[in-house]
Amino acid sequence: MEQRFGDLKAVDDVCFSVKEGEIYSFLGPNGAGKSTVINTLITLLPVQKGSVSIAGYDVASQPQEVRKAIGIVFQIETLDRDLTVWEALEFHGRIYSLPQGLRQKRIEEMISLVELEDKRDVRTRHLSGGMKRRLEIARGLMTSPKVLFLDEPTLGLDTQTRIKLWEYIRKVNQAGTTIFLTTHYMDEADQVSNWIDIIDHGKIIASGNPLKLKNDLGRDMIYMETNDDEAALQIVRSLDVVKEVRRTSKGLRISIYSDGTYSLPAIMDLLKEHGVAIAGVNLKKPTLDDVFVYHTGHDIREPSSAKLSVQISARRR
Amino acid sequence: MAMEFLTVYWRDMLRFFRFRALLISSLVQPALWLTLYGGAMSSNFSRFASALPLPRGEVSVSYLTFLGAGVIALTALFTSLFGGMFLIFDKEFGLLREVFASPMPRTHIIIGIGLSGITKSLLQVSVIIGFGLLIGVRFFSGRTPLQVVLDILGIFAFVGIFSLGIVFLSSAISLSMDNHEGLQAVITLLSMPIFFASNALYSIDVFPWPLKMASVINPLTHLINGVRYFAIGNDFYAMGYHYAYSTDDVMRSMLALTVFAALMFLVARWVLKRALVL
Numbered sequence: 001m002e003q004r005f006g007d008l009k010a011v012d013d014v015c016f017s018v019k020e021g022e023i024y025s026f027l028g029p030n031g032a033g034k035s036t037v038i039n040t041l042i043t044l045l046p047v048q049k050g051s052v053s054i055a056g057y058d059v060a061s062q063p064q065e066v067r068k069a070i071g072i073v074f075q076i077e078t079l080d081r082d083l084t085v086w087e088a089l090e091f092h093g094r095i096y097s098l099p100q101g102l103r104q105k106r107i108e109e110m111i112s113l114v115e116l117e118d119k120r121d122v123r124t125r126h127l128s129g130g131m132k133r134r135l136e137i138a139r140g141l142m143t144s145p146k147v148l149f150l151d152e153p154t155l156g157l158d159t160q161t162r163i164k165l166w167e168y169i170r171k172v173n174q175a176g177t178t179i180f181l182t183t184h185y186m187d188e189a190d191q192v193s194n195w196i197d198i199i200d201h202g203k204i205i206a207s208g209n210p211l212k213l214k215n216d217l218g219r220d221m222i223y224m225e226t227n228d229d230e231a232a233l234q235i236v237r238s239l240d241v242v243k244e245v246r247r248t249s250k251g252l253r254i255s256i257y258s259d260g261t262y263s264l265p266a267i268m269d270l271l272k273e274h275g276v277a278i279a280g281v282n283l284k285k286p287t288l289d290d291v292f293v294y295h296t297g298h299d300i301r302e303p304s305s306a307k308l309s310v311q312i313s314a315r316r317r
Numbered sequence: 318m319a320m321e322f323l324t325v326y327w328r329d330m331l332r333f334f335r336f337r338a339l340l341i342s343s344l345v346q347p348a349l350w351l352t353l354y355g356g357a358m359s360s361n362f363s364r365f366a367s368a369l370p371l372p373r374g375e376v377s378v379s380y381l382t383f384l385g386a387g388v389i390a391l392t393a394l395f396t397s398l399f400g401g402m403f404l405i406f407d408k409e410f411g412l413l414r415e416v417f418a419s420p421m422p423r424t425h426i427i428i429g430i431g432l433s434g435i436t437k438s439l440l441q442v443s444v445i446i447g448f449g450l451l452i453g454v455r456f457f458s459g460r461t462p463l464q465v466v467l468d469i470l471g472i473f474a475f476v477g478i479f480s481l482g483i484v485f486l487s488s489a490i491s492l493s494m495d496n497h498e499g500l501q502a503v504i505t506l507l508s509m510p511i512f513f514a515s516n517a518l519y520s521i522d523v524f525p526w527p528l529k530m531a532s533v534i535n536p537l538t539h540l541i542n543g544v545r546y547f548a549i550g551n552d553f554y555a556m557g558y559h560y561a562y563s564t565d566d567v568m569r570s571m572l573a574l575t576v577f578a579a580l581m582f583l584v585a586r587w588v589l590k591r592a593l594v595l
Contacts, residue, residue, distance in 0.1 A: 039595050042418050067420040078411040082332050094324035095421040139415075 001050035003036050010036040012202035013050075018147075022194035023169075023179040027186075029296055033202040034182055035075075038151055041180070042072050055146040068096070071145035073136045075152045075182075081125035085116055085135055088124055089142060096143045110138035114168060130161035137168060147178045154185060166192065186288040190214075196288075198295050206295045210288060217286040217294055218243040218255030222264060225251035225280040232276045236267060251280075321421040325429025326436075329403070333437060343437065347392040347445045352452060355384045358518075362556060369557035376554070378455060383555040385454035386544040387517030389445050389476065390537055393438040394511060397480040398504050400434035401427075401487030401585075405497045413594045423589045427488050427582070434484035435477045442476050446548075456548040468547040475543035478574045479536060485581035489588045511537050520558040536577045539570035 003011040011033045018024040028034040039045040040059070041052060047060040057065040079088055089110060093103035111117055114134035124132060133153060140148055150169065154162040166188065173179050183189050189196060190210045198206040206213060226232045229252055236254055237245050241263050243255040256263055260283045268278055284290075334340055359380040371377055404426075407413045416426060446469070450456060457465045487504060494500045514528055515521070515537040521529055532538050546562040553560050 035595070044414065044418055044595060045593070064420050067418060072415075072418055074411060074414055076411045076414075078415050080328070080332075080412055081410075082335055083328065087328075087331065091324060091328055092415065092419075094327075095321055095416060095419045097319075097321060097420065 001037070001040060001047060001052055003033075003040060003045065003048050009202055011040075014199065014202065014204055016197050016204060016207070018178060018180060019195070020146075020178055021173070021176060023173055023181060023192050025181045025183065025189040025193040025196045026199065027182065027189060027196060027292065028199035032200045032296075034199055035151075037199070038149065038180075038182065042070060042149055043067055068143070069146045071140035071143060071148045071177075073133075073140045073148070073150045073153050075155065077132055077136070079124040079132055079136065082123060084121045084123050085111065085127070086120045088135060089139060092139045092142055098143065106142050106144070110142050113141070113171075114138045130157055130164070133157060133161070133165060134168065137165070137172075141172060141177070145177065147180055148172065149180045151182050152184065153181070154183065154188065162188070186292055190288040198292065200296045206291070213291045214286045214288065217290055218257060219285075220256050220258075220260030220263075221284055221286050221290060222254040222256065222260060222267070223248070223251065223282040223284070224254065224278060226271065227277040227279065231274065232271055235271060235274050235276065239267070239270075255286075319422065319425070322425035322429040322432065324421075325416075325426055326432045329430055329433035330436060332403075333433065343396060343441060344444050347388050347441055348448050350388045350391065351381070351385065351445065351449055351454070355381045355388070358384065371554055371557075377557070378549055378553050378555050379453070380556060381449075381453055382455045382549060383545075384518065385445070385449045385456060386541055386548050388449075389442050389472070389544050389548075390479075390515070390517055390541045391512065392441045392445060393476045393480050393540065394483060394537055395508065396437050396441060397434045397483035398487045398508055400430060400437065400480070400484040401489070401491050402497075402500060402504060404430070404488055404491040405494060405500050408492070408594060409497060411594075413592075417592075417594050423592075424586055427485060427585045427589060430488060431481045431484045431582075434480045438476050438480040439473055442472065446472075458550075471547035472544050475540050475547075475571065475574065478571070478578050479540040482536060482574065482578035482581045485578065485585040489581065489585040492585070492588045492592045511535060514538075516541050520556065522558055536574055539573045539577075542570045543567055543574075 001011055001015075002009070002013055014033070014037060016026075026034060026037065036045065040047055041054065043059060043063045043066055052059040054066050055069040057069060059066050080091070083091060086107065089107045090103070093106060098106065111120060114137060116131060116135060116138070119127060119131060124135065127135065137150075137153065140150075153169070154165055157165065162185075169179060170192070181189070181193070193210055195209055196207065196213060197204050206216075208216070224232070229247060233245050233247065233252060236242055236252070241256045241258040243257055245255075246253045254267070264281070264283055268281070271278060362380040369377070404413070407416075417423065446456060457468055460468060490503060490507075491500055494503065510531065514524075514531040515535050516532065517537065521532045521538065524532060542562060545560065546567045549560075551562045551564075551567075
């Protein structure tokens with residue numbers, strides 16, 4: 001797909017597919033075009049160019065069918081604060097035209113799935129952040145969707161709540177629901193995803209399963225600070241075990257093919273022989289965070305240089 | 318037939334009855350209008366009303382009675398203006414995303430809100446009529462109980478169709494605005510000419526012509542014509558002016574309100590179709 005806002009190409013020839021039953025992560029810095037893609041998929045934005053289909057339905061020509069086939073947990077909270085847990089689900093079931101009997105059955109199932117039994121008649125304004133999220137997941141799942149969209153489902157939640165939430169999501173996925181996920185937590189994406197696409201500046205710049213993405217960066221990564229980074233870079237670059245050397249803001253980042261436990265002392269000796277003094281060194285396995293920084297050039301929490309004002313920063317007051 | 322708009326109606330009424338403060342103030346406010354403004358003005362008017370010449374045998378209705386019909390109309394106006402305003406909070410709080418991404422056709426949103434607008438207005442109007450009769454508003458004088466029932470139904474029909482039009486109007490405005498602060502300003506500004514360029518508080522007979530033109534196309538004037546016809550009668554004097562409504566006049570007012578409501582529905586639907594909630 002390709003989406004423009006005036007002169008700005010928010011999404012530029014993005015192409016991807018999600019396999020049925022998998023957990024798919026769509027990652028990118030703020031302003032990379034992520035929200036535009038999601039809003040198009042969930043039929044809140046029209047398809048401008050290209051073709052998008054979900055669960056066998058064309059998003060542009062069969063939006064109604066798509067809407068029935070998907071469930072959504074929005075990035076921002078979208079609960080009516082004045083409705084109770086039960087009423088929020090009842091409302092949702094009714095606007096999705098679930099018949100009365102099925103609706104009541106699903107409400108009960110969902111309330112027990114996310115363990116909100118004792119909050120049934122509590123207004124959503126009195127729920128904790130984690131409970132609200134659970135309710136929103138219950139709501140998204142109520143209509144038994146083929147695909148569940150989770151846009152930053154764990155944003156702002158404490159670690160314990162996040163772990164709990166992932167239990168539910170895994171359970172749901174194991175029951176056959178395809179999950180489309182965006183998140184700022186790379187460790188989460190790493191643990192749960194079957195497939196990851198990274199988008200930046202409106203284009204997909206890396207894809208693969210988490211293991212492949214990490215392996216692409218080399219087996220180990222060495223972060224090093226020296227008294228002469230330029231000289232060190234020239235020396236290290238020529239080694240066989242070295243995949244790539246880059247300068248970072250503080251020093252060097254060296255990706256190697258071999259086991260760092262043994263290669264690192266050798267590299268350090270070599271540098272010493274050439275008169276380069278090493279001030280600090282750190283050896284680590286590449287994480288998805290490293291993958292992200294490697295491909296986008298910045299941390300996921302920093303905004304992309306492409307400024308998009310598409311995201312509405314609506315907040316509850 | 319798709320009945321999802323009943324769900325929107327259900328939620329809106331749930332909220333209306335749940336906000337006790339809102340519910341009570343919306344019922345007390347018209348009563349305050351009648352007692353405070355009505356009481357003050359009638360004691361002022363009655364000083365010179367007796368000096369105004371009336372044709373032999375004719376009796377002028379009291380200002381309170383005259384105003385009673387106006388208060389019914391004003392209440393319907395403000396309640397309905399606020400009826401659509403809730404949409405901007407739904408928009409700001411993200412609630413509309415859930416609805417827009419659902420298979421429910423968007424027009425159901427305004428139909429549901431329109432219905433709850435009617436319900437709220439009729440509820441208030443019933444309270445005003447009851448309370449008014451208690452404090453000396455002389456509605457339905459000399460009418461049989463059956464006629465009174467028909468009169469009330471007539472008032473309800475006028476109030477209902479008017480409320481629908483105003484709710485659609487305020488829904489359309491709400492959906493085209495970005496924030497509720499701006500919306501409040503626009504709605505307040507809009508309510509002024511509708512309110513004052515009407516015959517709610519006084520006669521429009523002696524208006525300067527531009528104001529008179531405005532009052533003639535003002536839906537509020539048509540609502541008040543209908544309400545006065547059913548509540549007071551088709552021929553009466555108030556504050557020295559002669560009011561006579563033929564059946565044709567009333568039908569014309571009804572038609573004007575129907576056209577107004579239909580137009581506003583189209584406008585609201587048009588805005589709704591283009592509304593983006595991201």
